[in-house]
Amino acid sequence: xxxxxxxxxxxxxxxxxxxxxxxxxxxxxxxxxxxxxxxxxxxxxxxxxxxxxxxxxxxxxxxxxxxxxxxxxxxxxxxxxxxxxxxxxxxxxxxxxxxxxxxxxxxxxxxxxxxxxxxxxxxxxxxxxxxxxxxxxxxxxxxxxxxxxxxxxxxxxxxxxxxxxxxxxxxxxxxxxxxxxxxxxxxxxxxxxxxxxxxxxxxxxxxxxxxxxxxxxxxxxxx
Amino acid sequence: xxxxxxxxxxxxxxxxxxxxxxxxxxxxxxxxxxxxxxxxxxxxxxxxxxxxxxxxxxxxxxxxxxxxxxxxxxxxxxxxxxxxxxxxxxxxxxxxxxxxxxxxxxxxxxxxxxxxxxxxxxxxxxxxxxxxxxxxxxxxxxxxxxxxxxxxxxxxxxxxxxxxxxxxxxxxxxxxxxxxxxxxxxxxxxxxxxxxxxxxxxxxxxxxxxxxxxxxxxxxxxxxxxxxxxxxxxxxxxxxxxxxxxxxxx
Amino acid sequence: xxxxxxxxxxxxxxxxxxxxxxxxxxxxxxxxxxxxxxxxxxxxxxxxxxxxxxxxxxxxxxxxxxxxxxxxxxxxxxxxxxxxxxxxxxxxxxxxxxxxxxxxxxxxxxxxxxxxxxxxxxxxxxxxxxxxxxxxxxxxxxxxxxxxxxxxxxxxxxxxxxxxxxxxxxxxxxxxxxxxxxxxxxxxxxxxxxxxxxxxxxxxxxxxxxxxxxxxxxxxxxxxxxxxxxxxxxxxxxxxxxxxxxxxxxxxxxxxxxxxxxxxxxxxxxxxxxxxxxxxxxxxxxxxxxxxxxxxxxxxxxxxxxxxxxxxxxxxxxxxxxxxxxxxxxxxxxxxxxxxxxxxxxxxxxxxxxxxxxxxxxxxxxxxxxxxxxxxxxxxxxxxxxxxxxxxxxxxxxxxxxxxxxxxxxxxxxxxxxxxxxxxxxxxxxxxxxxxxxxxxxxxxxxxxxxxxxxxxxxxxxxxxxxxxxxxxxxxxxxxxxxxxx
Numbered sequence: 001x002x003x004x005x006x007x008x009x010x011x012x013x014x015x016x017x018x019x020x021x022x023x024x025x026x027x028x029x030x031x032x033x034x035x036x037x038x039x040x041x042x043x044x045x046x047x048x049x050x051x052x053x054x055x056x057x058x059x060x061x062x063x064x065x066x067x068x069x070x071x072x073x074x075x076x077x078x079x080x081x082x083x084x085x086x087x088x089x090x091x092x093x094x095x096x097x098x099x100x101x102x103x104x105x106x107x108x109x110x111x112x113x114x115x116x117x118x119x120x121x122x123x124x125x126x127x128x129x130x131x132x133x134x135x136x137x138x139x140x141x142x143x144x145x146x147x148x149x150x151x152x153x154x155x156x157x158x159x160x161x162x163x164x165x166x167x168x169x170x171x172x173x174x175x176x177x178x179x180x181x182x183x184x185x186x187x188x189x190x191x192x193x194x195x196x197x198x199x200x201x202x203x204x205x206x207x208x209x210x211x212x213x214x215x216x217x218x219x220x221x222x223x
Numbered sequence: 224x225x226x227x228x229x230x231x232x233x234x235x236x237x238x239x240x241x242x243x244x245x246x247x248x249x250x251x252x253x254x255x256x257x258x259x260x261x262x263x264x265x266x267x268x269x270x271x272x273x274x275x276x277x278x279x280x281x282x283x284x285x286x287x288x289x290x291x292x293x294x295x296x297x298x299x300x301x302x303x304x305x306x307x308x309x310x311x312x313x314x315x316x317x318x319x320x321x322x323x324x325x326x327x328x329x330x331x332x333x334x335x336x337x338x339x340x341x342x343x344x345x346x347x348x349x350x351x352x353x354x355x356x357x358x359x360x361x362x363x364x365x366x367x368x369x370x371x372x373x374x375x376x377x378x379x380x381x382x383x384x385x386x387x388x389x390x391x392x393x394x395x396x397x398x399x400x401x402x403x404x405x406x407x408x409x410x411x412x413x414x415x416x417x418x419x420x421x422x423x424x425x426x427x428x429x430x431x432x433x434x435x436x437x438x439x440x441x442x443x444x445x446x447x448x449x450x451x452x453x454x455x456x457x458x459x460x461x462x463x464x465x466x467x468x469x470x471x472x473x
Numbered sequence: 474x475x476x477x478x479x480x481x482x483x484x485x486x487x488x489x490x491x492x493x494x495x496x497x498x499x500x501x502x503x504x505x506x507x508x509x510x511x512x513x514x515x516x517x518x519x520x521x522x523x524x525x526x527x528x529x530x531x532x533x534x535x536x537x538x539x540x541x542x543x544x545x546x547x548x549x550x551x552x553x554x555x556x557x558x559x560x561x562x563x564x565x566x567x568x569x570x571x572x573x574x575x576x577x578x579x580x581x582x583x584x585x586x587x588x589x590x591x592x593x594x595x596x597x598x599x600x601x602x603x604x605x606x607x608x609x610x611x612x613x614x615x616x617x618x619x620x621x622x623x624x625x626x627x628x629x630x631x632x633x634x635x636x637x638x639x640x641x642x643x644x645x646x647x648x649x650x651x652x653x654x655x656x657x658x659x660x661x662x663x664x665x666x667x668x669x670x671x672x673x674x675x676x677x678x679x680x681x682x683x684x685x686x687x688x689x690x691x692x693x694x695x696x697x698x699x700x701x702x703x704x705x706x707x708x709x710x711x712x713x714x715x716x717x718x719x720x721x722x723x724x725x726x727x728x729x730x731x732x733x734x735x736x737x738x739x740x741x742x743x744x745x746x747x748x749x750x751x752x753x754x755x756x757x758x759x760x761x762x763x764x765x766x767x768x769x770x771x772x773x774x775x776x777x778x779x780x781x782x783x784x785x786x787x788x789x790x791x792x793x794x795x796x797x798x799x800x801x802x803x804x805x806x807x808x809x810x811x812x813x814x815x816x817x818x819x820x821x822x823x824x825x826x827x828x829x830x831x832x833x834x835x836x837x838x839x840x841x842x843x844x845x846x847x848x849x850x851x852x853x854x855x856x857x858x859x860x861x862x863x864x865x866x867x868x869x870x871x872x873x874x875x876x877x878x879x880x881x882x883x884x885x886x887x888x889x890x891x892x893x894x895x896x897x898x899x900x901x902x903x904x905x906x907x908x909x910x911x912x913x914x915x916x917x918x919x920x921x922x923x924x925x926x927x928x929x930x931x932x933x934x935x936x937x938x939x940x941x942x943x944x945x946x947x948x949x950x951x952x953x954x955x956x957x958x959x
Contacts, residue, residue, distance in 0.1 A: 005767075010542065019534075022528060022531065150702075151756050156702075173728075177721070177724060190757060193742065195738075202608070202626055203613070204631075212698075213695025368840075399840070401836050403836060412482075448929035
């Protein structure tokens with residue numbers, strides 16, 4: 001019986017002799033903590049580029065859209081899915097798409113999860129999202145998922161384009177996690193750290209990108 | 224007896240493998256120490272540190288050996304041994320074996336403060352790196368597991384080698400990789416042990432060194448035994464023999 | 474998963490002669506180990522960073538019941554459903570029940586060692602529910618019905634020709650390619666379709682954070698993220714020791730796990746789930762079930778030495794540096810866990826009596842202990858198991874040693890405590906040993922030590938042991954004899 005298992009397991013654990021907990025040893029602070037904003041951007045760019053992520057720096061939202069336009073042209077993008085998060089929403093990408101003959105879907109276009117799923121799996125060439133934080137130490141994006149930020153947008157399409165205001169750059173994971181989880185309020189159902197495209201080397205040690213997740217990752221840092 | 228002024232004394236702990244198969248290493252140890260102004264003492268009642276029993280799981284028997292060791296060496300200020308694994312046995316396992324007997328435990332802890340591996344003793348305690356050794360040629364060094372990871376001794380033997388007159392030190396590829404002795408392992412899992420010692424010897428050959436030096440008698444039996452069968456022209460020597468200038472085929 | 478721990482030697486002897494496997498074992502672990510050293514250098518003090526990881530895991534083991542209850546409380550608050558399973562059978566039954574209730578015809582799975590321990594795939598298949606491993610290496614190993622070769626690359630040793638044939642037969646790949654990338658993309662298409670229509674996704678858990686009730690998974694491919702995004706139901710399975718105290722602890726362990734596992738600073742994806750999807754979310758699981766599996770661990774917990782085995786975070790760092798593993802690969806260890814990690818855990822979960830070789834086929838070199846970010850002292854644990862065999866310990870199912878060995882060590886123990894006996898023993902043994910001497914060297918000894926003598930000689934037992942020559946030596950060097958002068 002279910003209840004029985006829990007009590008049995010915890011009971012056995014509690015019956016065992018107690019051992020003392022030693023305090024954590026001292027550890028010097030991570031180097032990244034002493035970086036200023038520009039240095040963090042440089043490290044972030046270096047780390048993510050080493051993982052074959054592409055990183056662009058632009059001055060403002062308008063420039064970000066311009067960069068997006070170039071990418072869309074290069075990649076011959078015709079159908080994309082964009083999140084409705086607070087970075088991307090103000091850019092009004094549905095209208096941007098209309099002006100350029102690119103079909104832009106948003107999660108709100110779908111009445112049920114199955115039709116959304118079909119679209120994001122089979123019907124779009126790229127997913128465009130914002131990110132909650134960029135973490136310099138390893139060139140990592142931190143994305144908190146909610147109704148406006150579905151999970152599949154940055155996962156199912158072959159290309160993921162992420163837009164991140166530089167104010168959201170932090171040095172180390174703990175800083176992102178503190179801000180996301182630390183409030184004591186609601187915590188997101190899922191948070192994803194993304195560091196580069198999907199990859200594997202499981203066949204004979206030969207590495208390649210794009211095993212299940214996106215083959216291409218582009219980050220546009222704004223500001 | 225000729226007086227040579229005040230002398231340090233150390234008590235020699237000669238491992239069973241050395242006693243039985245490689246006594247020249249014990250001799251070399253005594254001679255090197257004497258050369259450095261240290262009078263070696265040897266308690267004839269000594270037998271074995273107990274490692275073989277410990278490794279095989281026979282803790283009662285290992286405990287017997289431990290107590291005998293402590294009785295034999297308990298009164299010594301400093302104990303020196305040409306074997307890192309034996310020193311590890313005393314330092315790390317005696318307190319474990321005797322944890323339930325407070326009086327023995329205290330004695331074990333005292334002894335474990337005073338026991339040193341040979342190169343550790345010469346460099347760290349005596350503060351000597353040049354012991355007057357000489358060797359014309361290139362020398363490389365195998366980092367035995369217990370002395371490296373159990374005692375943290377790695378620099379000391381290499382410095383002693385480098386200070387030998389005429390010797391040029393060359394690194395051994397994968398020097399820290401186990402040679403495959405492991406006591407019973409070498410017999411019971413010989414097919415794995417063989418591949419490990421074969422690789423160690425390949426690395427020795429690749430280094431181009433004229434001589435391989437090491438600090439562990441077990442490793443010497445293993446590597447030396449493989450060389451003797453397969454590459455008799457290449458030699459391996461214990462650090463004591465190297466420093467004393469005595470040589471015997473491995 | 475079939476248990477093959479009793480045929481260790483048979484499998485190891487075969488694998489050690491497999492040139493293909495040897496090629497990988499010589500190259501890959503060394504590459505990861507080198508990368509690990511480099512990337513550990515990102516810490517200002519790598520030794521302190523490792524010590525910190527060890528301290529976290531020490532706390533986990535010390536506070537295990539408290540942390541599990543805290544995790545459960547917080548996860549429940551987030552809307553997760555927590556199930557406790559005493560053993561593999563119970564855990565499998567839970568998964569089957571959940572799958573059947575939801576009319577599931579197949580399941581997509583992320584790599585999870587505890588599910589291999591459970592034999593979940595077989596249980597599902599036997600019930601007519603098809604399990605699809607979705608990690609590329611696990612997928613290949615599953616299709617070939619083989620245990621994992623290496624924790625990071627479960628099928629990395631499989632020749633491309635074999636993968637090609639497998640894919641053409643099993644997943645309808647049409648083009649007979651041996652290009653690893655094309656093969657990978659063929660698997661991707663096949664599995665993508667499975668993700669697309671999946672109703673149930675099963676994952677393991679790398680860390681379960683007590684502070685927030687969050688489960689964390691690390692991966693490079695994205696298959697675990699798919700399992701957490703596409704299906705309506707997600708089941709994540711964790712063994713009890715996967716809990717960690719805080720999110721900050723989890724971040725530090727993420728760094729150590731990634732560096733030790735693949736030599737990366739961090740894996741390509743880390744996903745952290747706190748309950749099922751929120752209201753209004755258009756993907757993610759409507760129901761998140763977390764199954765906490767004991768399978769013998771709470772019993773181990775009572776043993777103060779054995780319980781430290783529960784520190785392990787399954788990073789595989791020990792495999793890459795083990796001089797034995799890098800000769801024989803993963804297959805000989807005969808179960809879900811290989812290398813030093815398996816040598817520590819498998820005997821505890823399956824019993825010492827059927828895992829003898831696992832902790833004896835080891836030189837106690839300590840390379841594993843030295844690198845372990847969780848602070849497992851593998852050599853001490855192996856010595857402990859060996860002593861439990863001698864004792865015939867019932868709890869751990871120790872297997873008593875052969876009578877002649879016990880007799881031998883009994884004698885040895887007496888001689889070790891009485892030097893007169895010891896020296897007598899030497900005098901008796903010497904002529905018996907040295908009658909095989911040829912030119913100062915022994916190359917065989919009748920039927921004894923055949924393993925050693927296959928490739929090695931032994932020096933003769935000294936005609937004058939150190940014991941026997943000491944007095945002469947002492948006089949020689951005290952009198953300032955040759956080479957005795959300062």
